[in-house]
Amino acid sequence: MMNLIKQPFFLIGVSILALLFAVSAVYVELKPDPPEIELVVYNKEGKLMGKAPMPPSENHWLGTNQLGEDMFYKVMMGAKYTIMIALGLAMLRMVVSFIGCILLMNLPGRLRMFLVECAETFKFIPASLLAYIVLSPVIMIFFWTYTDAEYYALSIGILTMIAVPTISVALIGEVTEIKKMEFFISVKMMGGNKLHVLRKHIMPFLMPRILIMFGQQIVSSLLLLAHIGVLGLFIGGARWIKMDDLGRVKKPMLMRNEWSELVASSADYIWYAKWVLLAPLGGFVVVIFAANLMVEGMKRGLLLDHKKLKSKPIKEMNKGNETVEEKLFQLKKAE
Amino acid sequence: MTTTIKKRSLQLVLTTLCLFLIIPIPFLFIDMTDVLPVLRLIDKGEDASVLVWELSLEWKQYSEVLTNMVKSFADLPNMEYYQKDKFYPLFPEIIRPYMLSMKIFFIALFVSVLLAVSIGLTVMLLPQSLGKVIKGALIFTESLPDLFVIALFQIAAIAFFEKTGILLFQIIQTAQQPAVLLPVLCLSILPSVFLARLLVQAMEEELIKLYVETAMGKGLRSAYIVIVHIFRNAIFSTTHHIKSLFWLMLSNLFIIEYFLNINGILRYLVKTYSLFAPQATVAGLIMIFVPFFVLFAVLTILVERKKKRMELVA
Numbered sequence: 001m002m003n004l005i006k007q008p009f010f011l012i013g014v015s016i017l018a019l020l021f022a023v024s025a026v027y028v029e030l031k032p033d034p035p036e037i038e039l040v041v042y043n044k045e046g047k048l049m050g051k052a053p054m055p056p057s058e059n060h061w062l063g064t065n066q067l068g069e070d071m072f073y074k075v076m077m078g079a080k081y082t083i084m085i086a087l088g089l090a091m092l093r094m095v096v097s098f099i100g101c102i103l104l105m106n107l108p109g110r111l112r113m114f115l116v117e118c119a120e121t122f123k124f125i126p127a128s129l130l131a132y133i134v135l136s137p138v139i140m141i142f143f144w145t146y147t148d149a150e151y152y153a154l155s156i157g158i159l160t161m162i163a164v165p166t167i168s169v170a171l172i173g174e175v176t177e178i179k180k181m182e183f184f185i186s187v188k189m190m191g192g193n194k195l196h197v198l199r200k201h202i203m204p205f206l207m208p209r210i211l212i213m214f215g216q217q218i219v220s221s222l223l224l225l226a227h228i229g230v231l232g233l234f235i236g237g238a239r240w241i242k243m244d245d246l247g248r249v250k251k252p253m254l255m256r257n258e259w260s261e262l263v264a265s266s267a268d269y270i271w272y273a274k275w276v277l278l279a280p281l282g283g284f285v286v287v288i289f290a291a292n293l294m295v296e297g298m299k300r301g302l303l304l305d306h307k308k309l310k311s312k313p314i315k316e317m318n319k320g321n322e323t324v325e326e327k328l329f330q331l332k333k334a335e
Numbered sequence: 336m337t338t339t340i341k342k343r344s345l346q347l348v349l350t351t352l353c354l355f356l357i358i359p360i361p362f363l364f365i366d367m368t369d370v371l372p373v374l375r376l377i378d379k380g381e382d383a384s385v386l387v388w389e390l391s392l393e394w395k396q397y398s399e400v401l402t403n404m405v406k407s408f409a410d411l412p413n414m415e416y417y418q419k420d421k422f423y424p425l426f427p428e429i430i431r432p433y434m435l436s437m438k439i440f441f442i443a444l445f446v447s448v449l450l451a452v453s454i455g456l457t458v459m460l461l462p463q464s465l466g467k468v469i470k471g472a473l474i475f476t477e478s479l480p481d482l483f484v485i486a487l488f489q490i491a492a493i494a495f496f497e498k499t500g501i502l503l504f505q506i507i508q509t510a511q512q513p514a515v516l517l518p519v520l521c522l523s524i525l526p527s528v529f530l531a532r533l534l535v536q537a538m539e540e541e542l543i544k545l546y547v548e549t550a551m552g553k554g555l556r557s558a559y560i561v562i563v564h565i566f567r568n569a570i571f572s573t574t575h576h577i578k579s580l581f582w583l584m585l586s587n588l589f590i591i592e593y594f595l596n597i598n599g600i601l602r603y604l605v606k607t608y609s610l611f612a613p614q615a616t617v618a619g620l621i622m623i624f625v626p627f628f629v630l631f632a633v634l635t636i637l638v639e640r641k642k643k644r645m646e647l648v649a
Binding site for chain 1: 345346349350352353354357358360361365390474477478479480481482483486489490578581582585586588589590593594601604605608610616620623624627628
């Protein structure tokens with residue numbers, strides 16, 4: 001664990017995430033009233049400057065949308081929900097997959113192989129399409145019949161479950177890899193019971209990989225949130241308001257400004273007010289980049305010291321690590 | 336050889352079976368007896384709503400839907416999809432978006448493999464410091480979300496047009512002239528970065544092997560060693576990741592179809608998906624995955640054969 005804290009990548013990634021979350025949580029306290037809605041903008045002499053949506057300016061750092069709402073305020077409001085949902089999804093996915101992995105490991109070999117092959121199916125359907133297929137009948141059609149709590153529990157439960165088979169199989173792969181290590185022969189000979197072997201011999205090796213997978217799952221849940229936003233699925237809840245008399249054109253009035261909703265509600269702005277779409281997308285870029293930095297830091301901090309313990313002879317391992325760079329150099333020189 | 340083919344075909348059957356089981360999952364935990372008629376009423380334009388809607392386990396309903404789906408597959412040419420209170424025939428119609436998507440997908444695959452190979456070789460052949468810069472850039476690009484890259488690309492293309500008046504390629508999709516170049520470019524960026532990074536990693540792993548030393552001892556030029564020997568061996572180990580590549584491209588394609596307004600297969604599947612005819616979605620998904628499944632199978636068989644040959648030589 002100490003190695004992890006020394007990793008600059010990990011530290012930068014985590015601090016960006018934490019900072020964004022903290023600012024987003026505090027921001028509302030500092031600014032309890034949302035910035036004034038400006039549908040029409042005048043300059044000091046009272047001359048008409050333009051109407052909403054307005055491009056980024058000093059007053060509105062990220063511009064305003066068609067309803068005259070400040071995008072920066074909306075993005076900052078939503079940051080905490082998005083980060084929270086992504087973290088929660090990743091955590092739930094890892095916990096459920098870990099349980100699934102342990103259950104699968106204890107099944108007889110044939111059945112396990114069968115189920116693992118079945119889980120391969122999830123690699124042929126894009127996650128966003130799958131999420132749409134399972135979520136849309138549940139939350140799009142009759143969403144007003146649920147209470148808020150049910151709505152969140154359902155959508156988060158589904159988004160968790162669609163990733164569980166793939167992660168469980170990946171975890172099984174890791175466990176088999178660990179069982180191939182040399183020390184495991186002696187573990188088997190000692191004959192501890194399954195729980196003991198899991199706790200004392202498998203978990204120390206598995207834990208860093210689980211942590212890394214957790215980081216990767218944060219990234220993939222963020223991506224999934226952005227994707228289902230494009231499809232018009234709202235996790236945070238929205239009220240539709242009519243933009244014309246007949247009610248043919250509807251715009252979502254967002255309740256919580258969660259980023260996937262911001263993307264969803266602004267997908268068609270790309271043609272005439274691109275800042276409205278780029279604001280939440282930029283948010284996603286920052287958060288995903290931070291999460292990726294975190295994963296990179298985890299990989300460097302957690303895996304390298306375990307590599308030395310792998311079944312390969314230590315001498316060869318070290319030699320390999322040193323000579324990659326040297327060989328390149330030699331190759332250049334040889335010419 | 337025959338065992339691998341047998342195993343692959345078993346996998347094919349299993350995957351198809353699982354698709355059948357996954358798609359009607361909403362029927363498993365919601366009682367649809369009241370919901371479906373009300374949905375029909377809403378589609379007819381009447382005011383209707385369901386007041387009570389609770390979650391429960393509905394094995395019987397699920398199995399009924401499954402048997403109905405299997406029945407409709409027995410009568411494949413007459414399969415129908417549901418939209419706005421009407422059923423339409425699926426079959427001649429689905430071919431067009433399918434072909435469009437496949438065209439974009441395969442051209443993009445080709446382009447991204449070419450790009451990845453050229454990036455990978457450049458990294459290896461350039462001086463070390465420059466190679467490191469390129470590697471950093473690859474890692475940076477890989478951590479950008481696909482949505483952002485696509486939106487940026489689109490905005491850049493339009494901004495270029497506004498500034499210079501030169502339309503680089505058709506941006507808007509029309510029925511007569513489907514835009515191909517922009518989606519292909521958008522689709523090939525992230526996969527080529529992914530593939531290039533894998534290739535560089537594999538080539539660096541090859542560098543420490545003994546045959547490189549032998550080749551250097553013989554006095555071969557480094558460019559020759561990298562291109563002919565190292566590259567040839569490295570490309571084999573990257574084929575292990577082809578499934579992840581495929582998945583990445585498919586989910587990118589999904590977003591591209593939405594953002595660039597392309598009437599491709601994935602968007603068509605979302606459009607035609609309904610609780611009244613889930614079989615249409617299953618049919619579309621099977622159409623997507625079977626060609627790639629065959630492609631993967633052929634690739635893995637080829638790689639395994641090559642590996643065996645290499646082991647024999649060793």
